[in-house]
Amino acid sequence: MMTLSGAGRRRWGAVAGVLTGSRSTLIGFVLVGAHLVLALAAPVLAPYSPIVNNGALPIDAPSLAHWAGTDQLGRDVLSRTLYGGRLALTDTALATIGVIIVGTAVGCLAAYWRGWFDEVVMRIVDAVLSVPTILALLVVVTVAGSGTWVLMLAVTTVYAPAVARVVRAAALEVIPLDYVTAARARGERAFAVLSREVLPNILDVVLVETAMRASWVVLLISSLSFLGFGADPPSPDWGLMVAENRSMLAVAPWASLAPIIALATLVIGLNLAADGLAKSLGVDRMRGGVA
């Protein structure tokens, strides 16, 4: 059973209107949607394999045969960029879900139990947040090696504490309310109270956090790949593609521009969508500051 406060219901009712009413929000959802469609249809749309080399055609300018040109190994840049979208979306989705699940669970439990658990958790959260991001990332990646799961772990380590803090603050406002107190008085277990009474009422905050973190996760993952800590070649990862091709930006801009444009449009889309969601739900988007 979901128990929504009256204000909550009204808020959710207004969401649909704002989402479709604001032009920038619409653009955001269209961009993200387009990326989803392109990623799903990549095997149909891509004219070539994303990983097959062509020694006869290295660093070839865009042409009818290769719309976005070829890279140093003669691979089709357009096909790589299309397949890269599948990776970017899967990795981002997995990492963001990891961040949100860990952050929300920790934040809710800290708010629910309070006391020493809350104190300890918040000190750890503070400590992790206070370590320079790059130091934390490098240490995780160097300890655990490379690959998708390590990436998830690294991203979760860096971003989950911030989510935990935001969620805890939101949950603290809901937990003293009558219906939560009543559920606790009925002797319901923590998990039941949190999932039935607390979570539905902080869903707006969690949703905005999700959209906002997703855009940062895209950038973070691409930066890690750029620095050589992310996907392994010949993966068509966008950050890796930029790293591979940036040296010839002046002579063969197509090889880096295609993944840069893909990356930027996805992040812009996610940002606009997050803005729209925050506005329609009345959540202050900027409380997290910069990563």
Add this chain to the structure above:
Amino acid sequence: MTSISGGGISRRTLLGAGGAAALALGLGACSSGNSAGSFSSGAASGPARKGGVLRIARPPASSGELLDPASSLSAYEYLGALYNRLVRRGASGETVADLATQWEPNADATQWTFRLRQGVTFHNGKPFTSADAAYTIKHILDPDTASPQAGVLSIVDPASITTPDDHTLVVGLKTPHAEFPTLLTHYNCYVIPDGSAASIGRTGIGTGPFALKSFTPAAQGEVTANPDYFGGRPTLDGIVFSAIADVQARVNALLAKQVDVLAQTPLDHANAKAVQAGADATVTEIENAQINVLPMLTTAAPFTDVRVRQAFKLAYDPASVLTVAAQNYGTVAHDNPVVPDDPYYADYAVESDPDKARWLLKQAGAENLRLDLYTSNYQSGFTPLALAFKASVARAGITLDIKNAPSDSYYTKVWMKRPLCVSYWYTGRGIDQLLNEYFGSGSSYNETAWKDSTMDNMLGAVRREVDEAKRKQLYQDAQKYVVDNSGLLVPFFGSRLTGLSKQVVNYAEDGFEFDYQNIGLKA
């Protein structure tokens, strides 16, 4: 004083004219197979103006790098400017005079006598004598130095190094070696002053064309012309070395005219194109300067089985690997690490045959093999090579998964630890140094961990042999044995593409060698 000009004349007393002739032929026959060739004519020669300061960008070896030539952490680009060796490699691979003017062995090649140049002084004004030369060799052999050359020079008996007079050095060997001086041409063998082990890492006092003005590890340093250099004052007034870690930042520095030469920066095709497009920058191509290798660890499954090693050598097509990985800037090597212009080169190749590779794998019980191939951004050419190799062995049913390891720990955690990875060597070492270093069971650089008594016996026999024709035969037999049995995959010799300013004239390098004396700026 015996004056020896620049060093073009070979003083070797053993090897006659035969080597030089073979060498000239070799050069003619084995020029690079690249189709484009647009980078070859980059470096200008011609009149240089007197003086000027050259700015060289270099990758820092480590934050703890040193000027001690024997150390594995030496800031290598400085060495040729600051120091001299007893002997060095000439432009065409022969051993030529440096601080030693003549050298000869006793009858069974167990003792070598070097006559040293007179009237040479160190940068601190002290005269160079045989005591310094003796100290240098002992310093390399000292376990505290942990020099990578110690293993190769382990045939030297430190107790039998003597100095009959100030300009004569006698080195006794534990086992005979007919080509011992070639081992002293290595860049770890630069001569340092007697007793300087503790300070040489920072002071850089040598006898070379330039003297040290300042040096900060992994940062900037400067050397100035040594007016008293025995080979004559160098063309330049000085050289400034800047340490720039990121390859791209180094290229940008050249394009923005902040530096004149990118040292130790083999450009990949993409970078070379970017440099070539710069208004005041150009690319010079040194053919066959880099040996590209994939060492198969013979102590790790599946490469413990020689049939699997042979299958890998048959599985890939070296020509396609050369095309895809290096756009044909190089020469196919057929798994022999000896460059075609080496006087002892064996022209022996096993042609690629994926079907036979499949059959061999089946025999070895390793059908449809799936394996990790490690690479890194250590050099920009590593990953293209890994990708090209992966694509090529697929024909024989071998699946390779590429793993990108961090470049910082690549040579400590991956190389010689993982069954298959990508690596490189610079050419420019004598065949005896090369074969012993790569395949000798006692060498710390034996990257395939290949302990093979047949190979060791062959290497020992050739060192004892003083007859030139027999030596050549033995060296060629050794190469054939390497191609058929070793764990070293050598797809091709790559050209080294170096970026430099169009203002630079008389740029010359050969493997580890830089000609600091004649390099200059356009008049």
Add this chain to the structure above:
Amino acid sequence: MIRYVLRRLALAVLTVWLASLGIFLAVHALPGDVATQILGRDATPQAVAAMRTELGLNEPLWQRYGDWLSGALHGDFGTSLVTHQPVADELTLRLRNTLLIAALAIVLGIVLALVCGVVAGLTRDRWPDMLISTLSLAGMSMPEFVIATLLALAFAVAIPIFPAVVTAGPDATVAELLPALWLPACALSVVMAAYIIRMLRTSVIDTMASEFVATARLRGLAPARVVLRHALPSALLPTVNVVAMNIAWLLGGVVVVESVFNYPGLGVLTVDAVHNRDLPVLQAIALLGAATYALLNLAADVVAMLLNPRLRRRAVA
């Protein structure tokens, strides 16, 4: 109030200590040890063993942490395992270099953000606002490595106004570094300004719609005066926190930008120290970063509290 600040200060110290402990333990889990890193590709096992003893790597973990902690409490951060120089000296130089960039980036970023944010807010939904909003969105959405690479290509290579890299080492004089500061600072300020512009725009729109601005307008004050005297100060308040977080972010090391420009700052030092497993340097960086973060957070909260009586009451309660 004072009790609150003291409590927060104690918590900040706890945070910093936890961070240092975490980094210490994590670095010990790093594969590969400093002895191998120092000796390089051709180290013999004997040499590695000797180096391990020399560096004290064979002592128990807790003892080494204790030694470090007591040293740090006395202001001694030890010597780098790689360069053998005192960590404090190295860190001071790097901190100075990074502060130079950070200061310039903050000034550039805030000026840019103020002008653009206010203009965008005042011209809501008209073309200047559309342009600024789009550009700031693009600035937020482009990875730093792209912005830095493009800037280097445009203003050092194509039009050579600024140096592409810093050729001098960390001990360069400020005068030597000065010309090289602009491009990295610009790259950082773009990212930073993008966030502040978006905040400021919203603040300005809200403030302009508020009652007291409406009153001021009715009193016949010039629009420019209304904006400068009334709207801007209250619009700036919410950005204080963002600016504080940005400073922490800048000090935390902006590795990508520093490595593109070969700038001898803290970020590059961090990467090198992780590569080399140079524990004393890593510990000092973590301590510096954590302390900065904790203090800036505290400062931002105290400022916010001084400006907002409601929060002050809650803190005391």
